[in-house]
Amino acid sequence: xxxxxxxxxxxxxxxxxxxxxxxxxxxxxxxxxxxxxxxxxxxxxxxxxxxxxxxxxxxxxxxxxxxxxxxxxxxxxxxxxxxxxxxxxxxxxxxxxxxxxxxxxxxxxxxxxxxxxxxxxxxxxxxxxxxxxxxxxxxxxxxxxxxxxxxxxxxxxxxxxxxxxxxxxxxxxxxxxxxxxxxxxxxxxxxxxxxxxxxxxxxxxxxxxxxxxxxxxxxxxxxxxxxxxxxxxxxxxxxxxxxxxxxxxxxxxxxxxxxxxxxxxxxxxxxxxxxxxxxx
Numbered sequence: 575x576x577x578x579x580x581x582x583x584x585x586x587x588x589x590x591x592x593x594x595x596x597x598x599x600x601x602x603x604x605x606x607x608x609x610x611x612x613x614x615x616x617x618x619x620x621x622x623x624x625x626x627x628x629x630x631x632x633x634x635x636x637x638x639x640x641x642x643x644x645x646x647x648x649x650x651x652x653x654x655x656x657x658x659x660x661x662x663x664x665x666x667x668x669x670x671x672x673x674x675x676x677x678x679x680x681x682x683x684x685x686x687x688x689x690x691x692x693x694x695x696x697x698x699x700x701x702x703x704x705x706x707x708x709x710x711x712x713x714x715x716x717x718x719x720x721x722x723x724x725x726x727x728x729x730x731x732x733x734x735x736x737x738x739x740x741x742x743x744x745x746x747x748x749x750x751x752x753x754x755x756x757x758x759x760x761x762x763x764x765x766x767x768x769x770x771x772x773x774x775x776x777x778x779x780x781x782x783x784x785x786x787x788x789x790x791x792x793x794x795x796x797x798x799x800x801x802x803x804x805x806x807x808x809x810x811x812x813x814x815x816x817x818x819x820x821x822x823x824x825x826x827x828x829x830x831x832x833x834x835x836x837x838x839x840x841x842x843x844x845x846x847x848x849x850x851x852x853x854x
Contacts, residue, residue, distance in 0.1 A: 608726075611725045615717075618725075619658060619713055622713065623709075626653050626654070627653055627654055628830050629830040629834055630644075630649060632830060633704075636812070636820055637815065639816070639817070640815055642694060643697075644701055645683050648702075652672070656710045657710055660710040660714050661713035661717045664714065664717065672707050675702050682698075683695045683698065705838070708838040715841075715844065715845050719853070720782075727793075728848075731797045734770045734771045738769060739759075742760075742763045743763030745762075756805060759802070759806070764802060772795055773794070775790035779793065793847045796843060797847075800843045801840050802836075807839070809835075
């Protein structure tokens with residue numbers, strides 16, 4: 575007797591296992607972000623450093639498939655150090671550690687000789703800057719006044735960009751924004767991201783900071799642009815390297831790097847806007 579076929583896990587138009595994606599995302603959001611941010615900020619700075627090093631390892635593996643070699647010891651150490659000094663001591667140590675990481679990476683690759691030097695050194699600096707420098711701005715927000723509220727605002731607005739874009743894209747997506755880079759990203763989805771982030775931005779600024787509503791509106795709209803740009807950047811990297819996901823670490827999500835695509839550019843943008851509107 576033939577065994578009955580097992581029903582496939584429900585997926586969306588993006589081809590993801592939505593049930594797994596939801597529960598994995600919720601567990602990560604509550605256990606690794608919300609709880610430490612609210613009660614143990616220094617623990618969150620450590621979690622952030624570990625997550626970024628894991629993402630760097632994923633990106634290093636994808637680059638290796640094209641015979642591009644990242645100088646991983648200085649890159650991994652530099653990323654973790656950048657995030658930590660930014661939390662404890664601020665922006666000048668962040669810049670200093672990042673600059674030192676750049677110099678060490680350039681020198682490290684010299685040992686292997688000139689062949690492939692430009693590609694390898696450029697990749698090392700890409701990983702260090704994309705993950706370490708951008709991630710350092712999360713630590714700067716965390717170490718600021720009302721740091722927990724700033725991190726919550728940054729994360730919630732980025733999530734709203736994904737939710738608004740996904741919902742509007744599935745329901746009404748007809749016109750691709752950049753079909754050669756990300757065919758499923760539509761202008762209708764972008765409009766959904768704009769709408770939801772604008773509403774969330776106003777609510778968060780008024781509720782968490784007692785700040786003028788228009789500041790939240792501007793922040794929500796600008797972060798939609800940078801989040802979408804981050805999606806396109808990672809899509810371009812993956813298409814160039816010929817990979818669908820950076821890894822299969824997270825069921826329904828791919829790798830950690832696949833979850834950081836919108837968060838990385840939004841980290842800098844959030845830090846800048848919140849500093850302008852709310853102060854250091």
